Amino acid sequence: MHDLELEQLDVKTAFLHGELEEDIYMQQPEGFTISEKEDYVCLLKKSIYAAKDKGEIRKVKVQLSEEFEMKDLGPAKKILAMEILRDRKVSKLYLSKKGYIEKVLCRFNMQSAKPVSTPLTAHFRLSSALSPQSDDEIEYMSHVPHSSVVGSLMYTMVCSRPDLSYAVSAVSKYMANPGEEHWKAFQWILIYLRGTTDVCLQFEKIEDGVIGYVDADSARDLDRRRSLTGYVFRIGGCTISWKATLQTTVALSTTEVEYMAITEACKEAIWLKGLFSELNEDHQISTVFCDSQSTIFLTKDQMFHERTKHIDVQYHFVRDIIARGDIVVSKISTHENPADMMTKSLPITKFEHCLNLVVVEALKKEMDVLKGELVLCNAIVGNDMLTVIPRHKIEVPKSKEFQGCQVYKGRRQQFLGNGTILLNYWHR
Template identity: 75%
Template sequence: MQQPEGFTVSEKEDYVCLLKKSLYSMKQSPRQWYKRFDSFMTSHDFKRSSFDSCVYFKKNSDGSFVHLLLYIDDMLIAAKDKREIRKVKAQLSEEFEMKNLGPAKKILGMEILRDRKVSKLYLSQKEYIEKVLCRFNMQSAKPVSTPSAAHFRLSSALSPQSDDEIEYISHVPYSSAVGSLMYVMVCSHPDLSYAISAITRYMANPGKEHWKSVQWILRYLRGTTDVCLQFGRTRDGVIGYVDADFAEDLDRRRSLTGYVFTIRGCAISWKATLQTTVALSTTEAEYMAITEACKKAIWLKGLFSELNEDLKISTVFCDSQSVIFLTKDQMFHERTKHIDVRYHFVRDIIARGDIVLSKISTHESPADMMTKSLPITNFEHCLDLVGVHC
């Protein structure tokens, strides 16, 4: 650290201070805080998850578990016995200055709502979304029924060409709006994945049409502020759905990967992103998408196995029969040997039985909304499949 003003040592003005303790806002501060918290948790018999370093758990003598999830200095504690929760809180209070906010109602802008009569839990961002709409003067906008429309064909050719367009877009809060929408999508709105994937490609040089697409998403949120993720008790375990849209990117003709994973019928993980290489056919695009989905499935299975959930096999559904054949043998070797070896590892995963790949109708796959703009009827059906309800 540079020598503070008024405490500079004469003839050693170019010297710096060696810190014995981390200071707030410096680069090493988060690391030092985490190391201290981690050592405290491990000293109290908690184990750190090998799949997520911010998840801690402890198994009690009666076989029950206590789980603690950390996000910087905010945390959630879960256990079947409230006495165990109070015990952990007391231990944390002895070591750290902390506030006990009681039963979890809100964290990181997400509201946690419970209906104990029907054993339902809801995750909502209504308050945050309303703030975003006010921030960008869209609180009175006319709502639309889907986050993306077929008439939006975004490409870099729509970036500003004239001085007037450049002047106009310089006054548009494009990056700020996209960042706010991304947080909504990441936390509680898998329905925004496809639309957000499209608008984030033009952050460096957005045009009027790109901004209209952002406003369209805000108009969609204007009519769906009450939408939330609904968790309940069902017999279903972790199920994945994956889809791909061939050559969706108009600039580089890369395909789009979309997947969503549900547990007990509610979405817990989702993604819509352009593939890193250009696919030569729909089968190749689907094959690369399945590989990415299986990587996520393996991670989820490992995480849940640590959290005392028996998930020996995960099922991933796709709508391409040819891709399912391709993952099981090399019958199309001459037409697929150019595919990067990083995508072929899925064959070993399926051969070992770690992941089960099954066929599903396109109309019954919620991943369909992750790769394209859908009519309102199909879109609402996809939302229902992943537990997104008003």
């Protein structure tokens, strides 16, 4: 949002060195209970990782470099297995999990699979009825690494891939007892990742408030006929929060389904407003877009209605926050609602349109100008293909010499050509 500098520091056991400013007591740790004093509690003298105030202990960070060993990692390049890429010319930042995804694909032998265009298609109608029934099916599925696959997919989705939200939500329900058809759905998502390793989140310097999009799909769950809620939030054109989850109760109408979905989205909007308030960002009013006009009327109508009197009180709090003006709920066309991809399988064209709406794009499309492609050939030393050597001199190739040359992509460095030619090259 502000194109600020982002640095990384690695402090060894930083929390353990912080002094406590108040008395904190804790139960005796398991395995270290003092005989005949089991009802005693312990007084903490130093911080431990379980201490509730560990965030406050981070105040000592400024003094750590003087008091303790600390490694300066320089500009942030990776966090939680997410690669951080920046284009300072246009003030853009990218979060990519390409490296992590490639490792996952190799782990489950999917690195050579033929890619598909969507995370999950409509022909997958998953239910508990597809779980193993016979001993042979149970034996077969016991050797399938379904738990590891779902865990990897969940982590990928939570970090930087909102496009996986619906698919991961749909398959994770059957993680405890999946059948062969469930396993095929797990594999389908991996195959989709095979063709979208470059997809990433894009952040740029745009001044805008918190904007949310919410959608719901009635009776999506084939087992209990519960409905699915999906929302996605953006700020300054940047996607920052997303979720696809089953509703806890069975709704009796599509209006009720959308009403409960709006309530969940507004709860997230309130939390995001509080977060940005802590960061001294002035975003007073949040807007949540919904494609159901009848539901929007219901959020603003305080009158008693026979058809909606059974809706749980917990969902009616949304009326109060809307009446106070804290959040504005507005109508949006279904075709322009990116949350649509959070609740159902979509055709390729509509799915790609939703990705564009939340600025989730392939890294290679956005980074072509930043990376570029430089054909390197005819190295002065040995006249061989240029290997990855910084500041190595080359001859400027003639047109006929471009055939058979090799292209290098990767992290940018400077390559100094012969004479006054200064070229950019990339090494892995």
